[in-house]
Amino acid sequence: MSYAFIALYAVLTVAFGILPALYALYLAFTDAEGGFAGVGNFTKVVGDFRFMPAVGHVALYLAIWLVALVVLVTLLAIVVHAVAVRWVSSTLRLIFYLPGALAGASSVLLWLFVLDPAAGPIGGLLHLLGFDSFVEVIVPANLPPIFAVIAFWTGAGGWIVIMYGALNNISADVIEAARMDGAGRIQIAWRIQLPLLRKWISYMGIMSLAAGTQLFVEPQLLSQASNAIVPNDYSLNQLAYQYAFQQNDFNGAAAISLLLLAIALALSAVFVLRGGLFEKD
Amino acid sequence: MPTTRAGRPAGVTGRSGRAIGTAVVAIFVLFFLIPMAWLLLATTKSARGLTVGSPFTPGTLGDLGRNWEQLFAFQDGAVTLWVGNSALYAAGALVITVIASIPAGYAMALTRFRFRRLLLVITLIVMLIPNTALVLPIFLELNSVGLIGSPLSVILPMSFFPFGVYLTYIYFSTSIPRDLLSAARIDGCTELQVFTRVALPLAAPIVALVAFFSFVQSWNNFFLPFVMLPSSDGYPIQVGLTSLLASTPAFNPSSAGSESVQLPTLALATVISVLPVLIVFLFSQRFLVAGMTAGGTKE
Numbered sequence: 001m002s003y004a005f006i007a008l009y010a011v012l013t014v015a016f017g018i019l020p021a022l023y024a025l026y027l028a029f030t031d032a033e034g035g036f037a038g039v040g041n042f043t044k045v046v047g048d049f050r051f052m053p054a055v056g057h058v059a060l061y062l063a064i065w066l067v068a069l070v071v072l073v074t075l076l077a078i079v080v081h082a083v084a085v086r087w088v089s090s091t092l093r094l095i096f097y098l099p100g101a102l103a104g105a106s107s108v109l110l111w112l113f114v115l116d117p118a119a120g121p122i123g124g125l126l127h128l129l130g131f132d133s134f135v136e137v138i139v140p141a142n143l144p145p146i147f148a149v150i151a152f153w154t155g156a157g158g159w160i161v162i163m164y165g166a167l168n169n170i171s172a173d174v175i176e177a178a179r180m181d182g183a184g185r186i187q188i189a190w191r192i193q194l195p196l197l198r199k200w201i202s203y204m205g206i207m208s209l210a211a212g213t214q215l216f217v218e219p220q221l222l223s224q225a226s227n228a229i230v231p232n233d234y235s236l237n238q239l240a241y242q243y244a245f246q247q248n249d250f251n252g253a254a255a256i257s258l259l260l261l262a263i264a265l266a267l268s269a270v271f272v273l274r275g276g277l278f279e280k281d
Numbered sequence: 282m283p284t285t286r287a288g289r290p291a292g293v294t295g296r297s298g299r300a301i302g303t304a305v306v307a308i309f310v311l312f313f314l315i316p317m318a319w320l321l322l323a324t325t326k327s328a329r330g331l332t333v334g335s336p337f338t339p340g341t342l343g344d345l346g347r348n349w350e351q352l353f354a355f356q357d358g359a360v361t362l363w364v365g366n367s368a369l370y371a372a373g374a375l376v377i378t379v380i381a382s383i384p385a386g387y388a389m390a391l392t393r394f395r396f397r398r399l400l401l402v403i404t405l406i407v408m409l410i411p412n413t414a415l416v417l418p419i420f421l422e423l424n425s426v427g428l429i430g431s432p433l434s435v436i437l438p439m440s441f442f443p444f445g446v447y448l449t450y451i452y453f454s455t456s457i458p459r460d461l462l463s464a465a466r467i468d469g470c471t472e473l474q475v476f477t478r479v480a481l482p483l484a485a486p487i488v489a490l491v492a493f494f495s496f497v498q499s500w501n502n503f504f505l506p507f508v509m510l511p512s513s514d515g516y517p518i519q520v521g522l523t524s525l526l527a528s529t530p531a532f533n534p535s536s537a538g539s540e541s542v543q544l545p546t547l548a549l550a551t552v553i554s555v556l557p558v559l560i561v562f563l564f565s566q567r568f569l570v571a572g573m574t575a576g577g578t579k580e
Contacts, residue, residue: 001472005388006400008381009446013400016441017407020418027421076309079302092306094563095313101562102317104503105522106555109547112532113323114316119531119544121319121336134532153313185298207409214413217503224523225532240417241508250421257417261410268409272402 021261027254041255045243050233057144057219058235062212065148069208070201073156077163077197078189093164097157107154108221115146138226143234147218159204166200167193206271210264216241236260320548324348328543344545351546352553355525360550362514363521368557369432370506370517371499374439378495379488382442386449386487387480391462392472401450408443413504420508434509435517439499445491452487453480493565497558518554525550 031037045051076096083089102110113119116134117126131137138146170193178188219234220241233239236256244253319336326340327347334340353360388394389401407415419438420429428434457480465479466472503519510516513524527533529542542550 002388002392002394002397004473005384005392005476006394008377009385010400012377012381012437012441013403013407013443016415016419016438017403017443020415020422023422023425024418072309075305079306082302083306092310095310098559098562099313099317101497101559102551102555103501103558105519106501106551109522109526109551110316110320112526113320113544113548113551116531119323119331121315123336153316157313210409210414211411214411216413220507221523221526225526225529227533227535237413237417237504244417244420250424253417254421257414257421261414261418264410264414265406268406271409272405 024254024258024261027251028258031251032249037251041251042259045239045252045255045259048239050239050242051236054233054236054239058213058215061144061147061215062209064144065151065212066205066208068148068152069156069159070205072152073159073163073204074194074197074201076156077160077167078193080160081164081167081193082185093157093161095157096160099153100155100158103154104217105221107150108218111146111150111153112222112225135226135229138222138230140230143219143222143230147215150218151212155208162204163197163200166197170196203271206267210267213260213263320552323545323548324552326545328545331544340545345549348543348546348549351543352549355528355542355546356513356540359513359521359524360518360553363516363518364553366432366515367500367517367519370435370439371496373432373436374442374499375492375495377436377440378442378445379492381440382445382449382491383481383484383488384476386446386451387453387476387484389446390450390453391457391459391480404443404446404450408447412498412502416504416508419505423509429509430511430515432515435502435506438505438509439495439502442491442495442498445495448491448494449484449487452484457483493561497561500558518550522550522554 028041029037029039031040080089080092080096083092099107112134114121115126115137117123117131117137118134120126126137174192175188178192183191214237215235216237219230219238220232223230223232223234223238233242237260240253240256240260243249243256322337322339323331324340325342325345325348326334327344330340330344389397389404415438423429423434462475462479465475470478500517501519502517506515506517507520507523510520513521516524525542525547528540529544529547531544
């Protein structure tokens, strides 16, 4: 009877979880005619002149984003948690959290507006910084921080709320005892709250690292909006997309997808199998 | 931010710390609010008003109406079609997700069967990988069986929602006592009746939670429909936005023509594309947060 309950989910898991991964594995090790290709597809994509630049772009974006996320989310969660007036605290969390509703293309579009010196809300600031047109703002050197800002704006609020919840779980007695012993706010944050947040911070870091390697919609839309000033093979996922849709090279596309999937799976598996945060049984 | 408690005077560090804290919060409130506030105001302006006026003065309802008309006239009402597609895909995926996840989470939490642990570990691992990671592999798979371009090519992959199963699993394993189910069995209920008459009536909150998450994720999904649906007729609004963007001369100068889209119209499209999710977010913050933290509440 149990099998009847799980049947539909099991079918979906096989069809859209396991089979695609296995099929990508098959494609990645075969050639267009279906013959065994060894690691040929991998050497081909890694040797592609666009591959290493894409790795560099994604890596730089990740470095900026992850540091900003870890430092600022932790800081904001602790500061908002220190707000004693209840409605102020909950309003702040809502403000931080709402941009999360704008995911994907919508948030990128919104930031295209924001970064347009001619029409956007911070046109004055952009002019002050020496940017007079949209094209000047989105020069390649600026893209990693721009993508980091977009990702932070959309995703930070959810994490702030999670960290806030974790801070609420710290017993008031512990904080009160520390205060009695003469600990100041900063000492309490540093010595008590931060160590207790550590597992949430590492969870956030690992999940964001996995998600960040998948960078696609931001450079894709920007490439379209900038008349290809931003190349359409800026990120690894875009390169995989180019392989599949421009070059009709499904084996190459599968090889890149598999590399990205392997990174995501490894990060996720480490987390699940090491245990601690998630309940397996 | 009052920090003094029980009559203890705040020291100098307390006061300056508070000032720094307030400043940090103020800066980030502006950072998170300004883009959204500006976007809403931009929909009420004319293209000219957007570039010449101050960014934070409201426009007029008349201009909002004109932007609305321009948006829905775009390509003979393509926007209406796209919003309809989004609704169809998100609703279809929601229904299948709920039908698949609730019984599965129940069975994994409260019954024993072979491969249960394996299924649980797979669920956890897939739940934690970004959903974009499987998009191209799923495309390659569906392409080989010729399913590309049909609504099912987005609805079915969206319906595979391990996070929903995990939430259900946690809910049933923590909030329904096994004894209750045993009692029902002793009273002569079949396994199916135990589920439909005992477990399901208690599961309303988790059904709603799974439905919400599934809806938000499907509505906002970009990469999957972008890859699966080659024809503009099948676009959901998230992908349709790229067509609008491509027709906006302010960003894409080569697109100036009869079908060109003005900036305020594009802003209105952005607002419409997020409206359903924004409403869900506004009214169910507590709910959504409970779901986001459900995985990790166990120390």
